[in-house]
Amino acid sequence: MSEAPAILAENLVKRYPVFRGFRELVLRPFDRRAVTALDGIDLEVGRGRVFCLLGPNGAGKTTLIKILATLVLPDAGRAAVAGHDVAREPGPAKEAVGYAVGDERSFYWRLTGRQNLEFFGALYGLKGPSRDRRIDELLHVAGLEQAAGLRFNSYSTGMRQMLAFARALLADADILLVDEPTRSLDPQAADRIRSFLRDDLARGRGKTILWATHDLGEAADCADDIAVISRGRVRLRGPAAALAAGGRAALRQAYEQAVIASEGTS
Amino acid sequence: MTGGRRAAGWSATVMIAFVRRDLREALTYKLSFLSSVTGILLSSATFYFVAKLVPAGTPALGPFGGDYFSFAVVGVAFAGLLGMFQEGLASVVRGAQVSGTLEALLVTPVPVPAILFGSSLYGLLFQVFRTVLHLGVALAFFGLALGRVNAAGVVAVGFLTVLCFLSIGLTTRFKDLATFGIKPIWAFTIGVVVNVPLGYFLSTVAFQNYWRFLGR
Numbered sequence: 001m002s003e004a005p006a007i008l009a010e011n012l013v014k015r016y017p018v019f020r021g022f023r024e025l026v027l028r029p030f031d032r033r034a035v036t037a038l039d040g041i042d043l044e045v046g047r048g049r050v051f052c053l054l055g056p057n058g059a060g061k062t063t064l065i066k067i068l069a070t071l072v073l074p075d076a077g078r079a080a081v082a083g084h085d086v087a088r089e090p091g092p093a094k095e096a097v098g099y100a101v102g103d104e105r106s107f108y109w110r111l112t113g114r115q116n117l118e119f120f121g122a123l124y125g126l127k128g129p130s131r132d133r134r135i136d137e138l139l140h141v142a143g144l145e146q147a148a149g150l151r152f153n154s155y156s157t158g159m160r161q162m163l164a165f166a167r168a169l170l171a172d173a174d175i176l177l178v179d180e181p182t183r184s185l186d187p188q189a190a191d192r193i194r195s196f197l198r199d200d201l202a203r204g205r206g207k208t209i210l211w212a213t214h215d216l217g218e219a220a221d222c223a224d225d226i227a228v229i230s231r232g233r234v235r236l237r238g239p240a241a242a243l244a245a246g247g248r249a250a251l252r253q254a255y256e257q258a259v260i261a262s263e264g265t266s
Numbered sequence: 267m268t269g270g271r272r273a274a275g276w277s278a279t280v281m282i283a284f285v286r287r288d289l290r291e292a293l294t295y296k297l298s299f300l301s302s303v304t305g306i307l308l309s310s311a312t313f314y315f316v317a318k319l320v321p322a323g324t325p326a327l328g329p330f331g332g333d334y335f336s337f338a339v340v341g342v343a344f345a346g347l348l349g350m351f352q353e354g355l356a357s358v359v360r361g362a363q364v365s366g367t368l369e370a371l372l373v374t375p376v377p378v379p380a381i382l383f384g385s386s387l388y389g390l391l392f393q394v395f396r397t398v399l400h401l402g403v404a405l406a407f408f409g410l411a412l413g414r415v416n417a418a419g420v421v422a423v424g425f426l427t428v429l430c431f432l433s434i435g436l437t438t439r440f441k442d443l444a445t446f447g448i449k450p451i452w453a454f455t456i457g458v459v460v461n462v463p464l465g466y467f468l469s470t471v472a473f474q475n476y477w478r479f480l481g482r
Contacts, residue, residue, distance in 0.1 A: 066369075069373050070372075070373065071369055071372055071373060091375060094373060094374070094375045095375055097373075099373045101369050101370045101373070103366050103369070104366075105365060105366025105367070106366050106367050106369060106370035107367070107370075108287065108291060108367065110290075110291050110294040110295075111287070111290055111291060111294075115287075115290060118283070119283050119284075119286070119287045120370070120374065122279050122280055122282075122283030123280060123283065123371070123374035123375070123376045124374055124375065125277075125279075125375065127279045151294075167370070171375075
């Protein structure tokens with residue numbers, strides 16, 4: 001029996017209703033205008049691969065990740081993680097993925113890093129000495145042992161991002177979803193995060209990583225596979241080695257051509 | 267690496283984690299935490315002295331035993347509790363949305379109802395503590411008279427009111443929760459199922475005399 005791919009998306013569609021004020025609701029009650037975020041995405045990510053999603057703002061990267069994390073339901077099509085349909089089997093799907101929520105507000109700022117992990121660890125079913133050991137291990141992996149007892153609001157942006165990874169790893173899921181993990185980081189901190197994801201988690205621990213980014217260099221350096229999304233569709237995909245064979249300039253050219261072509265077709 | 271990991275959900279571990287989280291946060295605001303407790307003592311004393319200004323035997327207080335202090339303290343103590351039940355769930359969802367923690371909670375394997383309940387548990391427990399403390403202080407130091415209280419009636423009405431207010435809270439947030447995949451109809455149905463019989467009870471039993479009086 002062949003093993004299911006880590007991540008599978010088939011003809012995935014998501015539309016968000018356009019926000020309307022009271023006046024609009026009264027005057028046009030049956031108006032159902034919507035913004036299309038995903039317009040038939042097909043994607044397959046093999047186990048143990050680092051898969052970078054590239055695309056301009058509003059391309060649909062975050063929506064795709066949120067669907068895979070079971071935070072948003074698709075309107076049509078199918079998405080599965082580790083063989084579990086995210087709409088029909090949200091429970092097993094949740095257990096199969098770790099979503100590194102990039103928003104630093106997703107932590108409790110007045111609690112320490114350790115207290116935050118203790119809380120989320122309990123929600124992932126960890127308890128007792130095994131939970132404490134797991135948290136110690138993750139704080140070590142994230143390089144936060146010394147800062148574990150400090151309040152989250154005293155952390156730097158890089159430390160907050162590392163704590164987000166530690167939280168996503170609490171359940172030790174095989175699939176990791178990360179959304180622009182190096183956004184707002186200085187070059188050194190960004191390099192450290194890239195190395196952590198690529199070398200420690202993907203190469204070292206065999207995690208599958210779906211990694212949304214705007215940074216072409218990051219994708220060229222870290223990804224096994226790359227897909228360019230624009231206007232809700234995959235416009236270009238392939239092994240990173242092939243797409244970036246001509247260097248970053250070649251990848252940039254291919255990216256821009258794919259995005260420009262999508263603007264012409266939509 | 268996964269040793270010790272068990273399915274989370276409605277387990278005591280999860281509920282305790284929610285309460286501990288909120289207690290730890292509350293304790294970081296030391297002065298606020300302290301004042302919320304000492305405020306109960308002060309408000310009881312305030313009502314005691316205000317009650318001295320209300321003449322004994324005021325006709326309007328007749329149905330309540332004629333004692334303004336008992337009337338006011340019981341009202342204030344339970345108003346806070348009912349308000350918490352009414353606002354509890356709604357404020358939990360809104361608070362998590364505003365603070366940005368909602369998504370991080372929803373990606374965990376804990377079911378959404380357990381997240382909602384767990385997140386409001388500390389507030390509910392603290393409000394129960396406040397109510398008990400309020401009544402306890404009034405009983406111990408200011409001679410609160412509870413002789414005319416119908417305990418069974420309080421429990422019955424309290425239970426139904428809690429259900430009703432919890433449903434209102436859930437119903438008001440279904441639009442926000444729907445974004446994350448919760449079927450709005452569930453929340454709405456729960457609201458209707460609870461509110462209709464409660465409305466019937468309140469209209470035909472609890473407030474029967476009041477409606478008759480109004481009808482005249």
